[in-house]
Amino acid sequence: MFFTNRTMLSVFFLAPIFYALLIGFTYQSGKVENIPVIVVNHDNTPLSNQVIEMLQDSKALKILNYINEPANLKDETIKTEAAAVIVIPERFEAMMLQKKYPELNIYVNTSNVLTANFATKAIQQTLGTFSAGAEIKSLQKKGMNAEMAKSQFEPFKANYITLFNTTSNYLIFMWPAMMAVVLQQVILLAMAVTFSEEFKRESFLKDFAGKHKYAVVVMTIKCLPIWIFANFNILFFYLCSLYFKIPAPENVGNFFLLTAAFVIASTNLGVLVSILVPDALKATQILMVIASPAFIISGFTWPSFAMPEFIKNFTAIIPLTPYLEALKIMLVQKGSDFLTKKYLLHLLILGWVYFVLAWIALKIKIHFLFKKYHISQKIEQENLARVISSEE
Numbered sequence: 001m002f003f004t005n006r007t008m009l010s011v012f013f014l015a016p017i018f019y020a021l022l023i024g025f026t027y028q029s030g031k032v033e034n035i036p037v038i039v040v041n042h043d044n045t046p047l048s049n050q051v052i053e054m055l056q057d058s059k060a061l062k063i064l065n066y067i068n069e070p071a072n073l074k075d076e077t078i079k080t081e082a083a084a085v086i087v088i089p090e091r092f093e094a095m096m097l098q099k100k101y102p103e104l105n106i107y108v109n110t111s112n113v114l115t116a117n118f119a120t121k122a123i124q125q126t127l128g129t130f131s132a133g134a135e136i137k138s139l140q141k142k143g144m145n146a147e148m149a150k151s152q153f154e155p156f157k158a159n160y161i162t163l164f165n166t167t168s169n170y171l172i173f174m175w176p177a178m179m180a181v182v183l184q185q186v187i188l189l190a191m192a193v194t195f196s197e198e199f200k201r202e203s204f205l206k207d208f209a210g211k212h213k214y215a216v217v218v219m220t221i222k223c224l225p226i227w228i229f230a231n232f233n234i235l236f237f238y239l240c241s242l243y244f245k246i247p248a249p250e251n252v253g254n255f256f257l258l259t260a261a262f263v264i265a266s267t268n269l270g271v272l273v274s275i276l277v278p279d280a281l282k283a284t285q286i287l288m289v290i291a292s293p294a295f296i297i298s299g300f301t302w303p304s305f306a307m308p309e310f311i312k313n314f315t316a317i318i319p320l321t322p323y324l325e326a327l328k329i330m331l332v333q334k335g336s337d338f339l340t341k342k343y344l345l346h347l348l349i350l351g352w353v354y355f356v357l358a359w360i361a362l363k364i365k366i367h368f369l370f371k372k373y374h375i376s377q378k379i380e381q382e383n384l385a386r387v388i389s390s391e392e
Helices: 006-026 046-056 073-080 092-097 113-141 146-153 170-192 194-200 203-207 215-243 252-276 280-291 309-315 320-332 337-391
Strands: 035-041 061-066 084-088 105-108
Touching: 006 170, 006 215, 035 046, 035 073, 035 113, 046 061, 046 084, 046 092, 046 113, 061 113, 084 113, 105 113, 170 194, 170 215, 170 252, 170 280, 170 320, 194 215, 194 252, 194 280, 215 252, 215 337, 252 280, 252 320, 252 337, 320 337
Parallel strands: 035 061, 035 084
Antiparallel strands: 084 105
């Protein structure tokens, strides 16, 4: 069935290749650069122009300089796709020299939170540097030496040290997680049709005749292709990670152990639904309802402690949730192996629970299926006997 179903083959093998390359090339730059930012310079003096020059020096920003404010600033922001608008007021330089502390208005376009955050961070760094420099220069003009001026302006020093993903590379953060999503998705899609389709075919009774008492054997036979060919997908993901320069896990054995537990848990979930739901289309729909929001509610991007309790309980039964947490520790945070043990245990429990439930469901279903089959055979034999006796 696995090799004769073209849809299953294309989904299981082509979808991971397509998504791995698509997502990889989408986030290949890792950082968002040249973000459009509008600067309305009402002052147009050497000091205000210096502010603009410093903003232009930032690789993250692409400055769109306006002498006159557009008639409709909101429309101009939308048209230019600007992440922020900086308005330098009139008499900016004069007020700076007179120590009147002029105010710059910065309008942040938060319709896209990601670009807004990157732009805001770059603007804050640049304007903070300019402000500090101007204050120190002012103190120096009063006769204070440079070192004294710095200490006067900065009474204490704060050192910010990034611990994980120090380059803030979005590809390193997002790509491995999305590959885990794709892997779970294709496994569930493949498993959705395994038993539901088999129960529709009379060949199921012939193929598993004599083995029907051993539900574990039947389940293993149906899962074996997925377990084997999932390795090809994982291998392809690994080759892509080399191309996109994504750091490999330090303990490869631990990574493959967690991935194997994830594949088995996802497979057993698919088996359970495929056995319980006799229609392949309905089984696929149910599994997609579970899998589609899995990444959003997994806690990988939006923290789980900010979610309602019933959503956290629901995410706990999806194999992707513990696997993504372990993946973050292994690939992004480079944490110790013992930190992933609880997630491995979580996956093993899920895999075992789904296996037991699927085994019970399959035993019951096969029992009734073969009972019905034997009854129908007996009726056919009786009818045949009646026909023969009547002819005689």
